[in-house]
Amino acid sequence: MEALDSKLSLLADEAASCSRCRLAATRSQVVFSDGNARSSLFLIGEAPGREEDLQGRPFVGRSGKLLDKLLWEEMNITRDNYYIANIIKCRPPDNRNPLPDEVSACRHFLVGQISLIAPKVIIALGNFAAKTILCSEEGITKLRGNVFDMNVGNVNLKIVPTFHPSYVLRAGALAMAQMRSDLVRAKKLLLGGHEDIAT
Ligand code: URA
DSSP states (O other): OOOHHHHHHHHHHHHTTTOSSSSGOOSSSSSEEOOOOSEEEEESSSSSOHHHHHSSSSSSSSHHHHHHHHHHHHHHOOSSOOEEEEEEOOOOGGOOOOOOHHHHHHHHHHHHHHHHOSSEEEEEHHHHHHHHTTTOSHHHHHHHOOOEEEETTTTTEEEEEEHHHHHHHHHHHHHHHHHHHHHHHHHHHTTTTTOOOOO
């Protein structure tokens, strides 16, 4: 196994037996990541929902289906072309928002993933993910439409905030069009003259 895979699998093993916060008591399983760890694109959501908790993979429910469709239509990519994970790796009961101490307890895993994968671009999905990764008090409506330069886990990268697909499912056409234009923005940042997003 190559160094990247073995380091990520050590981190995933550590997460699988993590009991740093109360969510360890209610999860079915830890949802660590999905996709291609050699991609320069990393998508970050909020937390696993019911389906994800059962299947052990992020974004496999209804909002994940919409996300897959939009990523294909606007960026021509599938899960083989990007890496995807959540801010926290365990499902909060009743899908409530993660609590600040849960986010802090899980930060080590997210920063570890970012620093090993070293993406060029992070797409932050939704209010919670965008505010957390950008350490911002602004809501997603203000944040989206912009690109932020950040250093996370010793990696210089660009953050493209956009709506969460579950919000787009509820909000309809305008939000969908805005999310599509955010994905096109991310694609342009990634391509920079190349044809493929995955390295
Ligand atoms: N919503 C998220 O933010 N993450 C998932 O994995 C599923 C739904």
